[in-house]
Amino acid sequence: MKVTAFVGSARKKHSYQSVENLLQKLSAMGDIHYEIVHLSDYPIGICTGCKQCLDKGEERCRLKDSRDELLEKIEQSDGVIFASPNYAFHVSGRMKLFIDRLAYIFHRPCFFGKTFTSIVAQGIFGGNKIVSYFNFIGKALGFKVVKGICINSLEPMTEKVIKKNEEKIVRLSKRYYAQLMKKQLPRPSLFDMFVFRMSRTSMKIKLNDDFKDFRYYREKGWFQTDYYYPVSLSPMKKLAGNLFDYLATKVS
Ligand SMILES: Cc1cc2nc3c(=O)[nH]c(=O)nc-3n(C[C@H](O)[C@H](O)[C@H](O)COP(=O)(O)O)c2cc1C
Known part of the structure:
Protein backbone atom coordinates (compact mmCIF):
# COMPACT_ATOMS: atom_id res chain seq x y z
CA MET A 1 0.00 0.00 0.00
CA LYS A 2 1.13 3.54 -0.61
CA VAL A 3 0.28 6.61 1.44
CA THR A 4 1.16 10.10 0.25
CA ALA A 5 1.16 13.14 2.52
CA PHE A 6 0.90 16.70 1.21
CA VAL A 7 2.36 19.27 3.59
CA GLY A 8 1.44 22.95 3.29
CA SER A 9 4.10 24.54 5.52
CA ALA A 10 7.25 26.07 4.04
CA ARG A 11 9.10 24.75 7.12
CA LYS A 12 9.82 21.15 8.00
CA LYS A 13 8.56 21.70 11.53
CA HIS A 14 5.40 20.65 13.33
CA SER A 15 3.05 19.79 10.41
CA TYR A 16 5.84 17.99 8.59
CA GLN A 17 7.21 16.21 11.65
CA SER A 18 3.74 15.09 12.80
CA VAL A 19 3.06 13.67 9.35
CA GLU A 20 6.41 11.88 9.34
CA ASN A 21 5.65 10.46 12.79
CA LEU A 22 2.22 9.23 11.64
CA LEU A 23 3.65 7.67 8.48
CA GLN A 24 6.40 5.88 10.40
CA LYS A 25 3.78 4.41 12.72
CA LEU A 26 1.71 3.28 9.72
CA SER A 27 4.64 1.63 8.00
CA ALA A 28 5.47 -0.22 11.23
CA MET A 29 1.92 -1.63 11.24
CA GLY A 30 2.01 -3.26 7.81
CA ASP A 31 3.38 -3.28 4.31
CA ILE A 32 2.99 0.44 3.72
CA HIS A 33 5.44 2.72 1.97
CA TYR A 34 5.06 6.43 1.90
CA GLU A 35 6.02 9.71 0.31
CA ILE A 36 5.93 13.18 1.82
CA VAL A 37 5.21 15.92 -0.70
CA HIS A 38 6.42 19.27 0.56
CA LEU A 39 4.15 21.57 -1.44
CA SER A 40 6.77 24.35 -1.31
CA ASP A 41 8.92 22.27 -3.69
CA TYR A 42 6.27 22.41 -6.42
CA PRO A 43 5.04 25.35 -8.49
CA ILE A 44 1.32 25.75 -7.83
CA GLY A 45 -0.50 28.39 -9.86
CA ILE A 46 -3.09 30.84 -8.61
CA CYS A 47 -6.53 30.14 -10.08
CA THR A 48 -7.73 32.99 -12.31
CA GLY A 49 -11.39 32.04 -12.01
CA CYS A 50 -12.05 31.37 -15.71
CA LYS A 51 -14.15 28.29 -14.74
CA GLN A 52 -12.98 26.37 -17.80
CA CYS A 53 -12.11 23.38 -15.59
CA LEU A 54 -15.61 23.33 -14.14
CA ASP A 55 -17.55 23.89 -17.36
CA LYS A 56 -15.43 22.45 -20.16
CA GLY A 57 -12.83 20.26 -18.50
CA GLU A 58 -9.66 20.47 -16.42
CA GLU A 59 -7.55 19.91 -19.56
CA ARG A 60 -8.59 23.46 -20.64
CA CYS A 61 -6.80 25.11 -17.70
CA ARG A 62 -4.21 27.63 -18.88
CA LEU A 63 -2.01 27.46 -15.78
CA LYS A 64 1.27 25.66 -16.23
CA ASP A 65 2.14 24.22 -12.86
CA SER A 66 2.46 20.92 -10.97
CA ARG A 67 -1.27 20.18 -10.71
CA ASP A 68 -1.19 17.04 -12.83
CA GLU A 69 1.99 15.73 -11.25
CA LEU A 70 0.47 16.15 -7.79
CA LEU A 71 -2.79 14.57 -8.93
CA GLU A 72 -0.91 11.58 -10.28
CA LYS A 73 0.60 11.11 -6.83
CA ILE A 74 -2.92 10.92 -5.36
CA GLU A 75 -4.08 8.57 -8.10
CA GLN A 76 -1.16 6.22 -7.40
CA SER A 77 -1.84 6.16 -3.63
CA ASP A 78 -4.16 4.06 -1.51
CA GLY A 79 -4.18 6.72 1.17
CA VAL A 80 -3.63 10.45 1.35
CA ILE A 81 -2.89 12.89 4.18
CA PHE A 82 -3.23 16.67 3.98
CA ALA A 83 -1.27 18.58 6.63
CA SER A 84 -1.25 22.32 7.17
CA PRO A 85 -0.33 24.90 9.75
CA ASN A 86 -3.11 27.08 11.09
CA TYR A 87 -2.47 30.48 9.52
CA ALA A 88 -4.98 33.18 10.52
CA PHE A 89 -7.54 30.50 11.43
CA HIS A 90 -7.36 28.65 8.13
CA VAL A 91 -5.08 26.43 6.08
CA SER A 92 -1.85 27.98 4.82
CA GLY A 93 -1.98 29.90 1.55
CA ARG A 94 0.03 27.19 -0.19
CA MET A 95 -2.35 24.46 0.93
CA LYS A 96 -5.31 26.56 -0.20
CA LEU A 97 -3.74 27.10 -3.64
CA PHE A 98 -3.37 23.34 -3.91
CA ILE A 99 -6.99 22.74 -2.89
CA ASP A 100 -8.20 25.39 -5.37
CA ARG A 101 -6.36 23.52 -8.12
CA LEU A 102 -8.38 20.41 -7.23
CA ALA A 103 -11.69 22.31 -7.09
CA TYR A 104 -13.16 20.77 -10.26
CA ILE A 105 -13.03 17.39 -8.49
CA PHE A 106 -15.68 18.64 -6.05
CA HIS A 107 -17.93 18.65 -9.15
CA ARG A 108 -16.64 15.33 -10.41
CA PRO A 109 -15.52 13.31 -7.36
CA CYS A 110 -13.17 10.46 -8.18
CA PHE A 111 -11.15 9.26 -5.19
CA PHE A 112 -13.56 6.56 -4.02
CA GLY A 113 -11.90 3.82 -2.00
CA LYS A 114 -8.85 5.90 -1.08
CA THR A 115 -8.39 6.81 2.58
CA PHE A 116 -7.96 10.43 3.65
CA THR A 117 -7.04 12.20 6.84
CA SER A 118 -5.51 15.48 7.95
CA ILE A 119 -3.20 17.04 10.50
CA VAL A 120 -3.30 20.71 11.51
CA ALA A 121 -0.47 22.27 13.55
CA GLN A 122 -1.35 25.37 15.52
CA GLY A 123 0.01 27.74 18.11
CA ILE A 124 -3.09 28.41 20.17
CA PHE A 125 -6.55 28.42 18.63
CA GLY A 126 -8.79 27.74 15.64
CA GLY A 127 -7.31 24.45 14.40
CA ASN A 128 -10.32 22.24 15.05
CA LYS A 129 -12.38 24.19 12.54
CA ILE A 130 -9.63 23.64 9.98
CA VAL A 131 -9.73 19.91 10.72
CA SER A 132 -13.51 20.01 10.10
CA TYR A 133 -12.83 21.80 6.81
CA PHE A 134 -10.40 19.05 5.80
CA ASN A 135 -12.92 16.36 6.82
CA PHE A 136 -15.50 18.05 4.60
CA ILE A 137 -13.32 18.51 1.53
CA GLY A 138 -11.95 14.95 1.81
CA LYS A 139 -15.48 13.62 1.62
CA ALA A 140 -16.43 15.95 -1.22
CA LEU A 141 -13.45 14.75 -3.27
CA GLY A 142 -14.73 11.17 -2.85
CA PHE A 143 -12.29 9.86 -0.22
CA LYS A 144 -13.06 7.63 2.78
CA VAL A 145 -12.43 10.15 5.53
CA VAL A 146 -10.78 9.37 8.85
CA LYS A 147 -11.32 12.38 11.11
CA GLY A 148 -8.14 14.43 11.35
CA ILE A 149 -6.30 15.87 14.36
CA CYS A 150 -5.04 19.21 15.58
CA ILE A 151 -1.55 19.34 17.07
CA ASN A 152 -0.50 22.11 19.47
CA SER A 153 2.93 23.57 18.81
CA LEU A 154 3.22 26.73 20.89
CA GLU A 155 6.84 26.98 22.01
CA PRO A 156 8.34 26.23 24.45
CA MET A 157 6.35 22.97 24.32
CA THR A 158 5.71 21.33 27.68
CA GLU A 159 6.12 17.59 28.28
CA LYS A 160 2.35 17.44 28.76
CA VAL A 161 1.63 18.95 25.32
CA ILE A 162 4.22 16.73 23.61
CA LYS A 163 2.65 13.67 25.25
CA LYS A 164 -0.87 14.75 24.26
CA ASN A 165 0.18 15.34 20.63
CA GLU A 166 1.84 11.93 20.54
CA GLU A 167 -1.30 10.25 21.90
CA LYS A 168 -3.38 11.91 19.19
CA ILE A 169 -1.01 10.65 16.49
CA VAL A 170 -1.02 7.11 17.93
CA ARG A 171 -4.84 7.04 17.94
CA LEU A 172 -5.01 8.49 14.42
CA SER A 173 -2.54 5.89 13.13
CA LYS A 174 -4.81 3.09 14.41
CA ARG A 175 -7.98 4.61 12.93
CA TYR A 176 -6.27 5.34 9.63
CA TYR A 177 -4.70 1.91 9.32
CA ALA A 178 -8.04 0.21 9.97
CA GLN A 179 -9.72 2.24 7.21
CA LEU A 180 -6.82 1.71 4.81
CA MET A 181 -7.17 -2.05 5.17
CA LYS A 182 -10.94 -2.03 4.73
CA LYS A 183 -11.99 -3.19 1.27
CA GLN A 184 -15.64 -2.22 1.62
CA LEU A 185 -16.69 1.27 0.55
CA PRO A 186 -18.57 3.25 3.22
CA ARG A 187 -22.36 3.32 3.21
CA PRO A 188 -23.69 6.79 2.43
CA SER A 189 -25.33 8.83 5.17
C1 LIG B 1 1.32 33.89 9.54
C2 LIG B 1 0.99 32.99 10.71
C3 LIG B 1 -0.29 32.95 11.17
C4 LIG B 1 -0.63 32.11 12.24
N1 LIG B 1 -1.93 32.08 12.67
C5 LIG B 1 -2.26 31.27 13.69
C6 LIG B 1 -3.61 31.20 14.16
O1 LIG B 1 -4.50 31.84 13.65
N2 LIG B 1 -3.89 30.38 15.19
C7 LIG B 1 -2.92 29.63 15.80
O2 LIG B 1 -3.25 28.92 16.74
N3 LIG B 1 -1.65 29.65 15.36
C8 LIG B 1 -1.28 30.45 14.34
N4 LIG B 1 0.02 30.48 13.89
C9 LIG B 1 1.02 29.57 14.49
C10 LIG B 1 1.25 28.34 13.60
O3 LIG B 1 0.06 27.68 13.34
C11 LIG B 1 2.22 27.37 14.27
O4 LIG B 1 3.46 28.00 14.46
C12 LIG B 1 2.42 26.07 13.48
O5 LIG B 1 3.22 25.22 14.23
C13 LIG B 1 3.09 26.30 12.17
O6 LIG B 1 3.22 25.06 11.50
P1 LIG B 1 4.65 24.46 11.08
O7 LIG B 1 5.39 24.27 12.38
O8 LIG B 1 4.35 23.19 10.40
O9 LIG B 1 5.31 25.47 10.19
C14 LIG B 1 0.37 31.31 12.84
C15 LIG B 1 1.69 31.36 12.36
C16 LIG B 1 2.00 32.18 11.30
C17 LIG B 1 3.42 32.21 10.79
Whole structure:
Protein backbone atom coordinates (compact mmCIF):
# COMPACT_ATOMS: atom_id res chain seq x y z
CA MET A 1 0.00 0.00 0.00
CA LYS A 2 1.13 3.54 -0.61
CA VAL A 3 0.28 6.61 1.44
CA THR A 4 1.16 10.10 0.25
CA ALA A 5 1.16 13.14 2.52
CA PHE A 6 0.90 16.70 1.21
CA VAL A 7 2.36 19.27 3.59
CA GLY A 8 1.44 22.95 3.29
CA SER A 9 4.10 24.54 5.52
CA ALA A 10 7.25 26.07 4.04
CA ARG A 11 9.10 24.75 7.12
CA LYS A 12 9.82 21.15 8.00
CA LYS A 13 8.56 21.70 11.53
CA HIS A 14 5.40 20.65 13.33
CA SER A 15 3.05 19.79 10.41
CA TYR A 16 5.84 17.99 8.59
CA GLN A 17 7.21 16.21 11.65
CA SER A 18 3.74 15.09 12.80
CA VAL A 19 3.06 13.67 9.35
CA GLU A 20 6.41 11.88 9.34
CA ASN A 21 5.65 10.46 12.79
CA LEU A 22 2.22 9.23 11.64
CA LEU A 23 3.65 7.67 8.48
CA GLN A 24 6.40 5.88 10.40
CA LYS A 25 3.78 4.41 12.72
CA LEU A 26 1.71 3.28 9.72
CA SER A 27 4.64 1.63 8.00
CA ALA A 28 5.47 -0.22 11.23
CA MET A 29 1.92 -1.63 11.24
CA GLY A 30 2.01 -3.26 7.81
CA ASP A 31 3.38 -3.28 4.31
CA ILE A 32 2.99 0.44 3.72
CA HIS A 33 5.44 2.72 1.97
CA TYR A 34 5.06 6.43 1.90
CA GLU A 35 6.02 9.71 0.31
CA ILE A 36 5.93 13.18 1.82
CA VAL A 37 5.21 15.92 -0.70
CA HIS A 38 6.42 19.27 0.56
CA LEU A 39 4.15 21.57 -1.44
CA SER A 40 6.77 24.35 -1.31
CA ASP A 41 8.92 22.27 -3.69
CA TYR A 42 6.27 22.41 -6.42
CA PRO A 43 5.04 25.35 -8.49
CA ILE A 44 1.32 25.75 -7.83
CA GLY A 45 -0.50 28.39 -9.86
CA ILE A 46 -3.09 30.84 -8.61
CA CYS A 47 -6.53 30.14 -10.08
CA THR A 48 -7.73 32.99 -12.31
CA GLY A 49 -11.39 32.04 -12.01
CA CYS A 50 -12.05 31.37 -15.71
CA LYS A 51 -14.15 28.29 -14.74
CA GLN A 52 -12.98 26.37 -17.80
CA CYS A 53 -12.11 23.38 -15.59
CA LEU A 54 -15.61 23.33 -14.14
CA ASP A 55 -17.55 23.89 -17.36
CA LYS A 56 -15.43 22.45 -20.16
CA GLY A 57 -12.83 20.26 -18.50
CA GLU A 58 -9.66 20.47 -16.42
CA GLU A 59 -7.55 19.91 -19.56
CA ARG A 60 -8.59 23.46 -20.64
CA CYS A 61 -6.80 25.11 -17.70
CA ARG A 62 -4.21 27.63 -18.88
CA LEU A 63 -2.01 27.46 -15.78
CA LYS A 64 1.27 25.66 -16.23
CA ASP A 65 2.14 24.22 -12.86
CA SER A 66 2.46 20.92 -10.97
CA ARG A 67 -1.27 20.18 -10.71
CA ASP A 68 -1.19 17.04 -12.83
CA GLU A 69 1.99 15.73 -11.25
CA LEU A 70 0.47 16.15 -7.79
CA LEU A 71 -2.79 14.57 -8.93
CA GLU A 72 -0.91 11.58 -10.28
CA LYS A 73 0.60 11.11 -6.83
CA ILE A 74 -2.92 10.92 -5.36
CA GLU A 75 -4.08 8.57 -8.10
CA GLN A 76 -1.16 6.22 -7.40
CA SER A 77 -1.84 6.16 -3.63
CA ASP A 78 -4.16 4.06 -1.51
CA GLY A 79 -4.18 6.72 1.17
CA VAL A 80 -3.63 10.45 1.35
CA ILE A 81 -2.89 12.89 4.18
CA PHE A 82 -3.23 16.67 3.98
CA ALA A 83 -1.27 18.58 6.63
CA SER A 84 -1.25 22.32 7.17
CA PRO A 85 -0.33 24.90 9.75
CA ASN A 86 -3.11 27.08 11.09
CA TYR A 87 -2.47 30.48 9.52
CA ALA A 88 -4.98 33.18 10.52
CA PHE A 89 -7.54 30.50 11.43
CA HIS A 90 -7.36 28.65 8.13
CA VAL A 91 -5.08 26.43 6.08
CA SER A 92 -1.85 27.98 4.82
CA GLY A 93 -1.98 29.90 1.55
CA ARG A 94 0.03 27.19 -0.19
CA MET A 95 -2.35 24.46 0.93
CA LYS A 96 -5.31 26.56 -0.20
CA LEU A 97 -3.74 27.10 -3.64
CA PHE A 98 -3.37 23.34 -3.91
CA ILE A 99 -6.99 22.74 -2.89
CA ASP A 100 -8.20 25.39 -5.37
CA ARG A 101 -6.36 23.52 -8.12
CA LEU A 102 -8.38 20.41 -7.23
CA ALA A 103 -11.69 22.31 -7.09
CA TYR A 104 -13.16 20.77 -10.26
CA ILE A 105 -13.03 17.39 -8.49
CA PHE A 106 -15.68 18.64 -6.05
CA HIS A 107 -17.93 18.65 -9.15
CA ARG A 108 -16.64 15.33 -10.41
CA PRO A 109 -15.52 13.31 -7.36
CA CYS A 110 -13.17 10.46 -8.18
CA PHE A 111 -11.15 9.26 -5.19
CA PHE A 112 -13.56 6.56 -4.02
CA GLY A 113 -11.90 3.82 -2.00
CA LYS A 114 -8.85 5.90 -1.08
CA THR A 115 -8.39 6.81 2.58
CA PHE A 116 -7.96 10.43 3.65
CA THR A 117 -7.04 12.20 6.84
CA SER A 118 -5.51 15.48 7.95
CA ILE A 119 -3.20 17.04 10.50
CA VAL A 120 -3.30 20.71 11.51
CA ALA A 121 -0.47 22.27 13.55
CA GLN A 122 -1.35 25.37 15.52
CA GLY A 123 0.01 27.74 18.11
CA ILE A 124 -3.09 28.41 20.17
CA PHE A 125 -6.55 28.42 18.63
CA GLY A 126 -8.79 27.74 15.64
CA GLY A 127 -7.31 24.45 14.40
CA ASN A 128 -10.32 22.24 15.05
CA LYS A 129 -12.38 24.19 12.54
CA ILE A 130 -9.63 23.64 9.98
CA VAL A 131 -9.73 19.91 10.72
CA SER A 132 -13.51 20.01 10.10
CA TYR A 133 -12.83 21.80 6.81
CA PHE A 134 -10.40 19.05 5.80
CA ASN A 135 -12.92 16.36 6.82
CA PHE A 136 -15.50 18.05 4.60
CA ILE A 137 -13.32 18.51 1.53
CA GLY A 138 -11.95 14.95 1.81
CA LYS A 139 -15.48 13.62 1.62
CA ALA A 140 -16.43 15.95 -1.22
CA LEU A 141 -13.45 14.75 -3.27
CA GLY A 142 -14.73 11.17 -2.85
CA PHE A 143 -12.29 9.86 -0.22
CA LYS A 144 -13.06 7.63 2.78
CA VAL A 145 -12.43 10.15 5.53
CA VAL A 146 -10.78 9.37 8.85
CA LYS A 147 -11.32 12.38 11.11
CA GLY A 148 -8.14 14.43 11.35
CA ILE A 149 -6.30 15.87 14.36
CA CYS A 150 -5.04 19.21 15.58
CA ILE A 151 -1.55 19.34 17.07
CA ASN A 152 -0.50 22.11 19.47
CA SER A 153 2.93 23.57 18.81
CA LEU A 154 3.22 26.73 20.89
CA GLU A 155 6.84 26.98 22.01
CA PRO A 156 8.34 26.23 24.45
CA MET A 157 6.35 22.97 24.32
CA THR A 158 5.71 21.33 27.68
CA GLU A 159 6.12 17.59 28.28
CA LYS A 160 2.35 17.44 28.76
CA VAL A 161 1.63 18.95 25.32
CA ILE A 162 4.22 16.73 23.61
CA LYS A 163 2.65 13.67 25.25
CA LYS A 164 -0.87 14.75 24.26
CA ASN A 165 0.18 15.34 20.63
CA GLU A 166 1.84 11.93 20.54
CA GLU A 167 -1.30 10.25 21.90
CA LYS A 168 -3.38 11.91 19.19
CA ILE A 169 -1.01 10.65 16.49
CA VAL A 170 -1.02 7.11 17.93
CA ARG A 171 -4.84 7.04 17.94
CA LEU A 172 -5.01 8.49 14.42
CA SER A 173 -2.54 5.89 13.13
CA LYS A 174 -4.81 3.09 14.41
CA ARG A 175 -7.98 4.61 12.93
CA TYR A 176 -6.27 5.34 9.63
CA TYR A 177 -4.70 1.91 9.32
CA ALA A 178 -8.04 0.21 9.97
CA GLN A 179 -9.72 2.24 7.21
CA LEU A 180 -6.82 1.71 4.81
CA MET A 181 -7.17 -2.05 5.17
CA LYS A 182 -10.94 -2.03 4.73
CA LYS A 183 -11.99 -3.19 1.27
CA GLN A 184 -15.64 -2.22 1.62
CA LEU A 185 -16.69 1.27 0.55
CA PRO A 186 -18.57 3.25 3.22
CA ARG A 187 -22.36 3.32 3.21
CA PRO A 188 -23.69 6.79 2.43
CA SER A 189 -25.33 8.83 5.17
CA LEU A 190 -28.65 10.55 4.48
CA PHE A 191 -26.71 13.76 3.86
CA ASP A 192 -24.45 11.98 1.33
CA MET A 193 -27.57 10.69 -0.42
CA PHE A 194 -29.02 14.19 -0.43
CA VAL A 195 -25.89 15.69 -2.02
CA PHE A 196 -25.61 12.97 -4.68
CA ARG A 197 -29.28 12.82 -5.68
CA MET A 198 -29.90 16.58 -5.65
CA SER A 199 -26.80 17.31 -7.74
CA ARG A 200 -27.21 14.48 -10.25
CA THR A 201 -30.93 15.11 -10.81
CA SER A 202 -30.62 18.88 -11.19
CA MET A 203 -27.61 18.35 -13.48
CA LYS A 204 -29.60 15.89 -15.61
CA ILE A 205 -32.37 18.46 -16.06
CA LYS A 206 -30.34 21.64 -16.43
CA LEU A 207 -27.13 20.64 -18.23
CA ASN A 208 -26.31 18.90 -21.49
CA ASP A 209 -23.38 17.36 -23.33
CA ASP A 210 -21.67 20.78 -23.65
CA PHE A 211 -20.78 20.54 -19.96
CA LYS A 212 -17.99 18.35 -18.64
CA ASP A 213 -19.92 17.60 -15.43
CA PHE A 214 -22.83 16.25 -17.48
CA ARG A 215 -20.59 14.06 -19.65
CA TYR A 216 -18.75 12.79 -16.57
CA TYR A 217 -21.97 11.83 -14.80
CA ARG A 218 -23.38 10.25 -17.97
CA GLU A 219 -20.23 8.20 -18.60
CA LYS A 220 -20.22 7.02 -14.99
CA GLY A 221 -23.89 6.01 -15.31
CA TRP A 222 -24.71 8.25 -12.33
CA PHE A 223 -27.98 9.50 -13.82
CA GLN A 224 -29.39 6.01 -13.20
CA THR A 225 -27.56 4.72 -10.11
CA ASP A 226 -28.60 4.94 -6.45
CA TYR A 227 -25.25 6.41 -5.42
CA TYR A 228 -21.73 7.06 -6.75
CA TYR A 229 -20.85 3.38 -6.33
CA PRO A 230 -22.80 0.14 -5.83
CA VAL A 231 -24.06 -0.07 -2.28
CA SER A 232 -27.01 -1.77 -0.63
CA LEU A 233 -29.42 0.80 0.76
CA SER A 234 -32.01 0.34 3.49
CA PRO A 235 -35.68 0.79 2.35
CA MET A 236 -35.68 4.12 4.23
CA LYS A 237 -32.64 5.41 2.31
CA LYS A 238 -34.11 4.21 -0.99
CA LEU A 239 -37.25 6.17 -0.23
CA ALA A 240 -35.23 9.21 0.80
CA GLY A 241 -33.25 8.97 -2.47
CA ASN A 242 -36.49 9.07 -4.48
CA LEU A 243 -37.68 12.02 -2.42
CA PHE A 244 -34.42 13.92 -3.10
CA ASP A 245 -34.79 13.21 -6.84
CA TYR A 246 -38.33 14.57 -6.68
CA LEU A 247 -37.20 17.68 -4.77
CA ALA A 248 -34.36 18.32 -7.24
CA THR A 249 -36.82 18.02 -10.14
CA LYS A 250 -39.16 20.54 -8.53
CA VAL A 251 -36.36 22.97 -7.66
CA SER A 252 -34.77 22.69 -11.11
C1 LIG B 1 1.32 33.89 9.54
C2 LIG B 1 0.99 32.99 10.71
C3 LIG B 1 -0.29 32.95 11.17
C4 LIG B 1 -0.63 32.11 12.24
N1 LIG B 1 -1.93 32.08 12.67
C5 LIG B 1 -2.26 31.27 13.69
C6 LIG B 1 -3.61 31.20 14.16
O1 LIG B 1 -4.50 31.84 13.65
N2 LIG B 1 -3.89 30.38 15.19
C7 LIG B 1 -2.92 29.63 15.80
O2 LIG B 1 -3.25 28.92 16.74
N3 LIG B 1 -1.65 29.65 15.36
C8 LIG B 1 -1.28 30.45 14.34
N4 LIG B 1 0.02 30.48 13.89
C9 LIG B 1 1.02 29.57 14.49
C10 LIG B 1 1.25 28.34 13.60
O3 LIG B 1 0.06 27.68 13.34
C11 LIG B 1 2.22 27.37 14.27
O4 LIG B 1 3.46 28.00 14.46
C12 LIG B 1 2.42 26.07 13.48
O5 LIG B 1 3.22 25.22 14.23
C13 LIG B 1 3.09 26.30 12.17
O6 LIG B 1 3.22 25.06 11.50
P1 LIG B 1 4.65 24.46 11.08
O7 LIG B 1 5.39 24.27 12.38
O8 LIG B 1 4.35 23.19 10.40
O9 LIG B 1 5.31 25.47 10.19
C14 LIG B 1 0.37 31.31 12.84
C15 LIG B 1 1.69 31.36 12.36
C16 LIG B 1 2.00 32.18 11.30
C17 LIG B 1 3.42 32.21 10.79
